[in-house]
Amino acid sequence: MIRSEWCPAGEGRRQEAAVTGRVVFVLRRRRRREEGVDIICVNCGAVALARLHARSTPPSLHIVDIMKQEQVLTVDNMNQRLRRVRYAVRGPVLERALHIEHELEKGVPKPFASVVRANIGDCHALGQKPITFIRQVLAGAACPQLLASPALPPDVKQRVEEILDDCTCRSVGAYSASAGLWSVRRAAAAWLAARDGTPASAHDIYLGSGATDLIKALLTVFTEDVDGKPSGVMIPIPQYPLFSGALAELGLAQVEYYLDEERGWALDVAELRRALRNASATCRVRVLVVINPGNPTGQVLTRENMEEVVRFAHEHRLFLLADEVYQENIIAKPFHSFKKVMYEMGAPYCDMELGSVLTCSKGWAAECGLRAGLLELVRVHPGVVAAFCTARALMQCPTVLGQAALLCVMKPPTPGDASYEQFAMERREIRRVLRERAATAHRAFNSIPGYSCNAIDGSMFAFPRFEIPERAQRAARAQGIEPDEFYCLRLLEETGVCVVPGSGFGQRPGTYHLRTTILHSRSQFQHMMDSVRRFHAHFLHQYADTRLDCTTDTSTGC
Amino acid sequence: MIRSEWCPAGEGRRQEAAVTGRVVFVLRRRRRREEGVDIICVNCGAVALARLHARSTPPSLHIVDIMKQEQVLTVDNMNQRLRRVRYAVRGPVLERALHIEHELEKGVPKPFASVVRANIGDCHALGQKPITFIRQVLAGAACPQLLASPALPPDVKQRVEEILDDCTCRSVGAYSASAGLWSVRRAAAAWLAARDGTPASAHDIYLGSGATDLIKALLTVFTEDVDGKPSGVMIPIPQYPLFSGALAELGLAQVEYYLDEERGWALDVAELRRALRNASATCRVRVLVVINPGNPTGQVLTRENMEEVVRFAHEHRLFLLADEVYQENIIAKPFHSFKKVMYEMGAPYCDMELGSVLTCSKGWAAECGLRAGLLELVRVHPGVVAAFCTARALMQCPTVLGQAALLCVMKPPTPGDASYEQFAMERREIRRVLRERAATAHRAFNSIPGYSCNAIDGSMFAFPRFEIPERAQRAARAQGIEPDEFYCLRLLEETGVCVVPGSGFGQRPGTYHLRTTILHSRSQFQHMMDSVRRFHAHFLHQYADTRLDCTTDTSTGC
Structure with a gap:
């Protein structure tokens, strides 16, 4: 069942047809030759050799040759429970974001300079600095020769000794x-x-x-x-x-x-x-x-x-x-x-x-x-x-x-320990930033017409709700995806902002949300919020319900 | 179903009745008071308060009080597949070895000074030194401030840069x-x-x-x-x-x-x-x-x-x-x-x-x-x-x-890299020791009457075969355990040598083996082999088949 629609993730990234209903081909392995790339049909396992037109968006492929291959392990005889697993945090929106990053590297023109990844609660990936004390302990435990160095404070050395004393033969490489x-x-x-x-x-x-x-x-x-x-x-x-x-x-x-x-x-x-x-x-x-x-x-x-x-x-x-x-x-x-x-x-x-x-x-x-x-x-x-x-x-x-x-x-440093002042300062700053960002995010989302966001009392996420016009919902369903995934993919394509659709977490039917981390730098977060605001206005305008729609579908309430 | 037999692992270590058929009680949590310890029956979940007589071997307990407790999650309604999982490498022999180590620390007299752990393929735990290059790279990746230090050679720094360049925001703390x-x-x-x-x-x-x-x-x-x-x-x-x-x-x-x-x-x-x-x-x-x-x-x-x-x-x-x-x-x-x-x-x-x-x-x-x-x-x-x-x-x-x-x-150091000489020397020594130990182990086991051992061409284990007299086999089965587990537990109790019975890996019915790592220091390995040799002679003598046995069981062939 080889069709002429292609995996938008392209170039060796894998994506399953069942996820979106759109993607029927997946690149298997990119050959380093002129002829093209090996691809395999997700549904039937047929193998094709194809040429890649990478500069088009999404990248298109032209089939050169089709081979048949009989697999011992197939999607039909594999563990069907695994096929039902979904994980939106690293799902289709991130896949597309990774591909866009790849395109940007290659100079493909986009309406933005870089992707803003806000899909995962990963503070270090957003620029938060590691706690120095932890990293010094890790370095000392991995490489005990460093304990002789004056670069490591005494309480770091003491914590390293505590760990090594508990490791067989004092190696973190022992089970x-x-x-x-x-x-x-x-x-x-x-x-x-x-x-x-x-x-x-x-x-x-x-x-x-x-x-x-x-x-x-x-x-x-x-x-x-x-x-x-x-x-x-x-x-x-x-x-x-x-x-x-x-x-x-x-x-x-x-x-x-x-x-x-x-x-x-x-x-x-x-x-x-x-x-x-x-x-x-x-x-x-x-x-x-x-x-x-x-x-x-x-x-x-x-x-x-x-x-x-x-x-x-x-x-x-x-x-x-x-x-x-x-x-x-x-x-x-x-x-x-x-x-x-x-x-x-x-x-x-x-x-x-x-x-x-x-x-x-x-x-x-x-x-x-x-x-x-x-x-x-x-x-x-x-x-x-x-x-x-x-x-x-x-x-x-x-x-x-x-x-x-x-x-x-x-067992962090306590007052009096050599590392305490620096540790306390670093921890205080991390907490201050979290509080500040939570307040900013809450305010910013509630200031966008059509958006509402509950107060963020804990965690590192905002989960605002927003409206999706009926026409956009229909456009999404025509593509076989959830309206909020449609929205988040459009947001990504137009602004480079990568967030996770609420449907990946579950939500009351008929409501739509997105999850975003709130831990970006102040300027990056401001940029992100401006992007969302502009995009949302444009999206509402583009999919505004018209009189024509109301005659065919009375459920929109207009 | 509270009985008066007690977990030989004692003092908070847990062991399930089903493993050996002998242990019906498990300590749950040791109270830091005079009254004793909380214990729970593995079979019925009943809770008892008991006094511990730790100096006896195995430690005995005296029940003071019995309480009833109804658990939501029980051995009967839990995943029964998990209950069938066995892992001899960290099984009953190791459990007992850990308890003996604890007893030795507390001054309980034993016929040996320390336990020789030979149960698991863990080279560092047996004294093999880590490769310096690896540990320097880990230290640098964990704590990039160290890259400024002259203690780290340039090829280490280069490898650290390679890793950090691939980590989001250059932190190993990012996903x-x-x-x-x-x-x-x-x-x-x-x-x-x-x-x-x-x-x-x-x-x-x-x-x-x-x-x-x-x-x-x-x-x-x-x-x-x-x-x-x-x-x-x-x-x-x-x-x-x-x-x-x-x-x-x-x-x-x-x-x-x-x-x-x-x-x-x-x-x-x-x-x-x-x-x-x-x-x-x-x-x-x-x-x-x-x-x-x-x-x-x-x-x-x-x-x-x-x-x-x-x-x-x-x-x-x-x-x-x-x-x-x-x-x-x-x-x-x-x-x-x-x-x-x-x-x-x-x-x-x-x-x-x-x-x-x-x-x-x-x-x-x-x-x-x-x-x-x-x-x-x-x-x-x-x-x-x-x-x-x-x-x-x-x-x-x-x-x-x-x-x-x-x-x-x-991607280890290659000739010309600053770390290469040391790396090559460390790797050469590790390989030399492995070859030497394999030859020694092979020779040593084959020199014990009743033992035979195939050549060790790869891995870090010897898996010799040995005889177990019919009487010892019956003694084991009377305790509800495999003859080779019985043998290995006796070996442990008498010599402190902790190996894994062949039944934990599977073996042809009627054959008996043990698995031992071969990576101990030369003197420790010599000590271990001497212990096995003496123990085996004693064991054969102790369980020598007698005329009386032959009259009741003709399958022994005597």
Whole structure:
């Protein structure tokens, strides 16, 4: 089934037809010869040799020759669950952005000079400077000869010694225990105990390659059918698409509860009840996921709200999985951990099971690339923990240098330490910038006609809502994509701003959002907001509903 | 169901009853008070408060109080596949070794001064020094201020610049692309092309958190039932238990083919045919795993043997998954990659699909703790690759510092570089020690009466076979464990030597093996071999078959 439409990502980037319904070809490998490129039909596996016309947009291809190839592993006999996984944060909009960057490098004229990537919560990629203390500890741990150098302060050396003492033969190149280095788990327990004023045990702490790794591993534990029904997991809508993706891969039923946008993305227990009731016919709901502070929604739950959620989980015997990775990205309201709230509520709530995740990719450290996170498993059955740990042991251990970074986060310099002044200054500045950007983003989006944006109390995202005219919605659907993806792709093509459509996170039907990070430099953010404002006005004008449309479709309300 | 037998791992270490059939209690959390410790029954979840008598061996506990607790998540309603995962490398023998180390620290008298850990292929943990070049690059990448220092040679700085130029905003704390940094993938492609003299494309290379991560991810692709049958994966016996563990977790059928111990662990195609034929009634075999060089068996396949394997895979339309992680741990015979062999065999074999893994945890780098590996996917359907990549994207990316180490392995210093002399000297020494230890281990095991050991041509393990008297076998089965596990636990208790029983890797029924690493210092290895020799003589004497046994069991042949 070779057709004449071509992958807009072009030149070796891969994209699947099913994602958009438009792309039927994918480049497999670019030959370094004059004849052209090898391409393969995503649907049937047929191979073609084609010429690339790279200067056209999207790049067009001319088929030269078609070969047949019989694959052992095909899209039909592969794991169909994997085919259902979607991850909008690194989805079609980013794919197109990467291609545009490539075009810009090659001199293809565009109405903008560079792409502004605002798709992912990656502070360092937006120019935030790493915390010096963390990086010095990493350098010392990797290369202990440097400990002789006066360039490293004494508290850095002390933290390096702490890590090396815990590594077999003092090498970060030796495997650690699967659950992580004991020194890091102990430091994490002390940090958690201080955060909550409740006991915390290093035995309950499991380190991983980022919070994502641990969340997926924990969800894997719940994949057993119960009473002949598949297990279900309640997730908020909008949600962070790791959850929907992992549920799809693991074959767990996704049970959606909506956050209330009108009330600052509040978590309404009546809505939890509705979602649970609706789902009960088709699955056995076992897990309640709460993302606090919200991603992409940026709200911070109140303590009262959390108590209601805990009571709900207890009443329905749900395992509470708290994604609390943005707890150190607090802008306005105070953060409470679910562990603390459950503990302080007393019996029977303080005896409930809980899984909570943290990471050094977020907060002031923001070390996404180092891949380190932790899971606290509270009151989980030790037989379950034993099986969980054996399965984790197959993967050996999380990266030891990532664990070293986590130790720095859990045990940062304190007043009197040689690094303290610089550390405190760097952390203060990161927090100040976050607060400033949150206020700016909130103001800026609400000042665009047709846009509205809730206050950002935590996280590093804005998730504004905007209108899409009925005509634009129809144009999108004619292309087989969601209206907000259509909007975001147009925004990208016209302004270079790369954001993630709300449909990638989920949203109430008929509403449209985008998620953007708010951590760009002030001038870049200003440029981004000006671009969005101009684009939106132009978009509304271009797709303004006309009298003609109203006669064929009365649902537009004009 | 609280009984008076106690977890021998003691004091907070967890162990599941099902593993050994002996342990019914597990310590949950040690209280820091006089009253004792909280413990939970693995089978029923009942909670007890108990006093610990730590100085007894194994530590005994006295129940003070029993509480009831109802868990939401139990061993019965958890993912039953996870409960079937076993990983002997970090299994009961290591658990017991860790406990003994703890006892030694506390002054509990033992017939040895320290535990000799020989359970895991972790060179740095056995005293091998890291390659200076790699560690300097890591330090520079983590802490670019150090680039101003004269301590780092110019080629180190150049490699650091290469990495930082490829990181967004020049920070290793920024996420990379999910498949890895382009610079590393490109260097890997060049390395693979040079290794094989065949084309290699950076587009076909996917980086991960170690080879384990990538092997499991690739096996996940094959979990779909075909023609109403579960998919099956052929693995060698003995095998590295990542495979059996991952198959158990993923619900793939394990199809075992035996390596021929009498012929130096050769891979016999007639045996492949037998295994395939036998399995065809219950599953649809789709993947053929080959581990070359062998782990735990240490053989290196001949080119002729590999060609037979390729023809077999082609004939039966099997996807070839080549675990080639020990390809740089070559002692005697030359290593050929499956990719090269397939390519050189010409059509139709050069058009077959292949997945091959490599890692920086093995070879001369041996950076286990950094967690970096790569998967080359050759001629895999792009629709399959697209779904694979989306699922990988959920996990964001492999650790960037691990990727930096992989870059150093794929692009080491070359003659003329400032670091070259030192690098070449360090690498030469590592290779020399490996060859020397392999010869020593081979000689030493064969000199023990009742032991035999094949030549070690590659990898870092010896996998000798030994006799276990019938009486000892019965004693083991009375305890509900395998005879070789019984043997290895006794070896540990009496000598402090911690090795992995052959049953953890699989072996022909009635044969017994152990796997040991061979990378200890010369004196430590000598001590270990002396311990094994003395222990074995004592063990044979202690369990010598008597006339009485022969009257009750004629199968012993006496």
